[in-house]
């Protein structure tokens with residue numbers, strides 16, 4: 001019976017198809033990181049041998065082709081159980097119009113150059129990848145029409161496979177702003193085509209009395225385009241968009257994962273270094289008030305993240321072989337890590353379980369100092385990763 005159980009993470013094959021030959025090119029395929037939202041927590045599909053679920057998107061229009069193939073399917077009369085209904089599970093998440101005929105899908109590729117980006121262009125940049133100059137553009141979409149909704153609903157199906165506990169967003173809510181990054185390429189006829197390679201969704205929360213606080217909700221770069229610096233570029237485009245808006249208090253991020261937090265740290269620290277007011281010596285002496293003001297003004301970074309940026313730059317300029325200097329740095333970071341321990345009981349704390357309150361109000365104990373030390377080391381490890389990326393970036 002186990003021959004009939006397959007991992008949904010390996011059975012699902014995704015492609016962004018630019019030309020007919022991509023359909024048969026195994027190198028064009030990429031696979032999901034997770035599938036539990038669609039196929040259940042154990043990420044298994046029951047009832048098929050050699051199962052392949054093809055979900056191929058036309059690279060520009062995102063028109064979809066779906067095909068399910070297998071070498072054999074469980075026989076309910078023989079085993080008393082039926083195979084999972086794959087199409088039924090998928091249908092709750094995808095738009096009802098998709099191709100099942102590969103020839104028709106291939107034919108639709110001829111029209112791909114007709115699809116132009118929605119919204120307003122924010123940025124254009126070039127990357128040299130394998131000695132080839134690749135062009136990317138970032139667009140911002142605010143309050144677009146039903147055509148965009150249709151297009152975006154296709155694009156956001158990718159979050160199912162790459163973002164934990166993700167939800168589709170409803171762009172009818174005008175507080176959503178979408179940033180999409182496209183790669184520009186020429187098709188076989190030499191026509192310019194725009195293929196989405198990633199996007200970010202931002203919700204513009206109201207801030208009293210007449211301001212907004214944009215919160216980055218999702219950030220996704222599709223697997224074939226990851227680790228090229230595109231997320232960092234997209235984040236900078238997003239900052240650029242909000243920099244000019246007088247009603248923005250600051251930009252926050254909704255529960256960032258570690259990977260995204262590292263990229264955010266890298267982008268923010270890099271931008272800080274580029275400030276007109278940046279002065280390493282003054283910074284070392286903690287005279288960074290003016291620099292922080294300029295930084296806030298230009299990038300609308302929130303207070304909590306600014307503190308992280310300061311800690312990373314201080315680590316960069318601290319001589320860790322100098323015991324006294326290093327201790328000063330540790331104390332600076334630990335003073336921040338320590339603040340929850342110093343809190344007087346609040347209404348929220350009173351509602352917490354007793355052991356949580358104990359942790360918060362714990363007196364200076366060896367246990368607490370060890371905990372702070374451990375937290376510091378974890379943070380230092382992450383900060384060092386950011387510093388390493390900055391160094392690589394400077395020498396590139």
Ligand SMILES: CC(C)(COP(=O)(O)OP(=O)(O)OC[C@H]1O[C@@H](n2cnc3c(N)ncnc32)[C@H](O)[C@@H]1OP(=O)(O)O)[C@@H](O)C(=O)NCCC(=O)NCCS
Pocket residue numbers: 162163217218219220221222225226227228229230231232233256257259260262263385389
């Ligand atoms: C997280 C995510 C958005 C990052 O996108 P990305 O475009 O790959 O990010 P970047 O390229 O800017 O940086 C990622 C890594 O690539 C490295 N990198 C950047 N340019 C590079 C290059 N030219 N060559 C080699 N490595 C490079 C960076 O140093 C970084 O390395 P690190 O992880 O060791 O620190 C992407 O992986 C993703 O969509 N993941 C799934 C969804 C998700 O987790 N989203 C975030 C929370 S909602």
